[in-house]
Amino acid sequence: MNTVFQMTGGQVTLDRRPILRGVDLTVCPGEVVAIMGANGSGKSTLVRALLGLTPLSGGQTLLYGVPPGRFRDWRRIGYVPQRLAVGGGVPATVREIVASGRIARQSRLRRTSKEDHAAVARALAAVDLTERAGDPVQSLSGGQQQRVLIARALAGEPDTFVMDEPTAGVDADSQRLLAGTLTTLVREGRTVVLVAHELGPLEPVISRGVVVRAGRIEHDGRPPQPEGECAKPGHEHVHPHAEEAVTGPLTDLRVKP
Numbered sequence: 735m736n737t738v739f740q741m742t743g744g745q746v747t748l749d750r751r752p753i754l755r756g757v758d759l760t761v762c763p764g765e766v767v768a769i770m771g772a773n774g775s776g777k778s779t780l781v782r783a784l785l786g787l788t789p790l791s792g793g794q795t796l797l798y799g800v801p802p803g804r805f806r807d808w809r810r811i812g813y814v815p816q817r818l819a820v821g822g823g824v825p826a827t828v829r830e831i832v833a834s835g836r837i838a839r840q841s842r843l844r845r846t847s848k849e850d851h852a853a854v855a856r857a858l859a860a861v862d863l864t865e866r867a868g869d870p871v872q873s874l875s876g877g878q879q880q881r882v883l884i885a886r887a888l889a890g891e892p893d894t895f896v897m898d899e900p901t902a903g904v905d906a907d908s909q910r911l912l913a914g915t916l917t918t919l920v921r922e923g924r925t926v927v928l929v930a931h932e933l934g935p936l937e938p939v940i941s942r943g944v945v946v947r948a949g950r951i952e953h954d955g956r957p958p959q960p961e962g963e964c965a966k967p968g969h970e971h972v973h974p975h976a977e978e979a980v981t982g983p984l985t986d987l988r989v990k991p
């Protein structure tokens with residue numbers, strides 16, 4: 735069975751506090767899944783744990799069938815974090831940040847190519863920031879910086895996008911722009927997992943809603959194409975979770991920029 739993410743009994747403990755309390759979540763290729771829930775319910779922790787950025791204290795999670803610690807094909811994944819972690823230090827331009835999305839595709843032998851330039855230009859156009867490409871990213875508004883992060887992920891042309899609140903602080907026009915971009919990605923068969931408080935203009939694009947409440951999955955909608963694991967009976971239900979602790983194999987995990 736092909737899965738992009740497969741978490742079983744996922745537990746995360748931060749500062750000795752249980753944040754995820756036994757999450758079962760399988761995402762299949764081509765799904766567009768919205769992770770929803772109240773502030774502090776554990777949505778960001780869940781997506782970070784799916785990527786192996788936050789280690790599990792129990793259960794396990796697989797990325798394309800492989801534990802994150804052994805996963806090497808990071809070019810297949812584009813991650814849009816909640817915020818741009820650009821401090822006051824080195825001023826980077828919008829284009830530089832977006833171009834950094836190509837790094838996982840490059841090697842020491844193959845430097846920046848025409849393809850890289852074209853992908854960066856397409857990504858900038860998709861988020862309507864072509865005109866701002868040469869500007870320092872710090873000079874942009876919060877919503878525009880969010881679009882830079884989305885463009886960075888788009889530039890990498892990954893199979894799967896994981897977006898943590900891509901619409902936070904983004905105005906209505908930009909939300910519609912993102913909905914259009916997502917529609918294209920969906921048509922191309924990409925997988926999208928995004929965190930959202932409200933779906934707004936994204937609603938028609940979303941194929942499945944997962945609601946997190948106090949570190950558990952409270953609701954999991956039915957996937958659009960019932961195949962494989964996602965088609966199994968009982969997939970759409972309120973998950974009752976056992977609290978048993980299972981030692982996770984996941985340590986020292988990170989996503990390349």
Ligand SMILES: Nc1ncnc2c1ncn2[C@@H]1O[C@H](COP(=O)(O)OP(=O)(O)OP(=O)(O)O)[C@@H](O)[C@H]1O
Binds near residue numbers: 748771772774775780
């Ligand atoms: N590094 C950390 N150390 C300790 N506690 C943390 C850490 N990161 C998050 N938490 C706590 O984990 C809980 C879940 O946080 P998380 O960011 O996953 O929630 P969320 O649903 O994404 O919330 P929001 O919608 O506000 O972004 C919160 O109570 C938060 O304070």
